[in-house]
Amino acid sequence: SHTSHDFTNPLTLLNASAQQGGVESGTRRKVKRLLSFQRYCHDSRLLRGLVPCAPGSLHFLDDDYLGQAAHMLSKVGTWNFDIFLFDRLTNGNSLVTLMCHLFNVYDLVHHFQLDMVKLHRFLGMVQEDYHSHNPYHNAVHAADVTQAMYCYLKEPRLAEQLSPLDVFLGLMAAAAHDVDHPGVNQPFLIKTKHHLASLYQNTSVLESHHWRSTVGMLRESGLLSHLPADMSQDIEQQLGSLILATDISRQNEFLLTFREHLDNQDLDLQLASHRHFILQIALKCADVCNPCRVWELSRQWSERVCEEFYRQGDLERQFDLEISPLCNQQADSVPLCFLVSEYLCFLYIKTSSSVIFSL
Ligand SMILES: Nc1ncnc2c1ncn2[C@@H]1O[C@@H]2COP(=O)(O)O[C@H]2[C@H]1O
Numbered sequence: 604s605h606t607s608h609d610f611t612n613p614l615t616l617l618n619a620s621a622q623q624g625g626v627e628s629g630t631r632r633k634v635k636r637l638l639s640f641q642r643y644c645h646d647s648r649l650l651r652g653l654v655p656c657a658p659g660s661l662h663f664l665d666d667d668y669l670g671q672a673a674h675m676l677s678k679v680g681t682w683n684f685d686i687f688l689f690d691r692l693t694n695g696n697s698l699v700t701l702m703c704h705l706f707n708v709y710d711l712v713h714h715f716q717l718d719m720v721k722l723h724r725f726l727g728m729v730q731e732d733y734h735s736h737n738p739y740h741n742a743v744h745a746a747d748v749t750q751a752m753y754c755y756l757k758e759p760r761l762a763e764q765l766s767p768l769d770v771f772l773g774l775m776a777a778a779a780h781d782v783d784h785p786g787v788n789q790p791f792l793i794k795t796k797h798h799l800a801s802l803y804q805n806t807s808v809l810e811s812h813h814w815r816s817t818v819g820m821l822r823e824s825g826l827l828s829h830l831p832a833d834m835s836q837d838i839e840q841q842l843g844s845l846i847l848a849t850d851i852s853r854q855n856e857f858l859l860t861f862r863e864h865l866d867n868q869d870l871d872l873q874l875a876s877h878r879h880f881i882l883q884i885a886l887k888c889a890d891v892c893n894p895c896r897v898w899e900l901s902r903q904w905s906e907r908v909c910e911e912f913y914r915q916g917d918l919e920r921q922f923d924l925e926i927s928p929l930c931n932q933q934a935d936s937v938p939l940c941f942l943v944s945e946y947l948c949f950l951y952i953k954t955s956s957s958v959i960f961s962l
């Protein structure tokens with residue numbers, strides 16, 4: 604019943620970009636538009652590999668890969684979805700491709716009257732702003748969290764109460780929740796007197812930066828510029844509240860509130876504020892759910908997170924700083940973070956996500 608847009612097809616995009624001009628006509632404008640679209644194709648990581656970069660060059664990605672990626676999307680709501688394979692099949696565009704697909708599934712483009720070119724521009728910016736050199740906090744992690752979020756959103760008891768705005772916020776927050784992550788944690792930024800630490804007064808430093816960067820990209824892309832000002836402001840605020848909830852140091856605060864709601868049995872998903880709280884919990888679960896994936900996937904995430912911790916430890920050693928817990932590769936006979944955190948994450952997700960599902 605949903606409108607089907609083939610977001611991965613440059614021709615569809617070309618049509619979309621051609622349709623949106625409207626007011627001005629004539630050959631000059633058409634040529635201008637075409638040129639700007641070509642510049643967009645050239646710059647966009649989304650389309651890299653889908654359009655030839657130089658005359659006579661071959662497509663980097665053949666139809667077979669895209670066909671396999673499309674086939675994978677038919678199982679995007681399953682827990683053993685292999686995001687690493689999906690990322691390879693989409694030529695490093697897993698986040699953009701996944702988000703476009705999910706927006707299509709929920710008919711969000713139509714519902715919010717989104718301009719597809721602006722949507723692509725925004726998603727492309729978000730994906731690009733993740734650091735591909737980070738072993739863990741990169742765009743594949745964002746795509747992984749978004750896919751997990753989708754699994755939660757489609758749980759029947761939740762799904763039947765969620766509004767299109769809830770779904771939009773849940774997916775957007777998941778996709779952008781770690782954008783521009785530097786690959787080191789907050790204590791590192793504080794002790795090295797990083798400007799972000801002073802900007803955000805040593806509190807939720809990274810999360811505040813992820814949120815403000817997202818708002819910056821939303822405004823730059825103009826994605827929400829057609830909405831009434833109070834609505835786009837509300838979206839920005841709610842995205843902030845969701846992204847800030849991923850600050851792991853606020854874990855107890857959320858778990859206590861959650862426990863209170865469960866004890867009092869007073870969660871009412873018809874209330875927007877309660878749905879927002881569940882979205883916060885869902886995002887937090889999605890953020891640390893990787894140990895609950897099938898072993899082949901969870902092993903890769905654990906290796907990546909250890910590698911990122913160890914790189915921070917190496918930096919701390921190099922600059923004579925105290926080496927943070929779990930970051931000292933030389934002291935670990937086995938990767939300690941691997942064991943400890945797997946256990947902790949597993950425990951956390953076991954309790955929280957099972958509760959979301961049994962609301
Ligand atoms: N598999 C894992 N093993 C160890 N730590 C993890 C794992 N997955 C996530 N984490 C930690 O959980 C944290 C969640 O918030 P961050 O993204 O800031 O950083 C993440 C990691 O520090």
Ligand SMILES: [Zn+2]
Nearest residue numbers: 744780781890
């Ligand atoms: Zn994260």
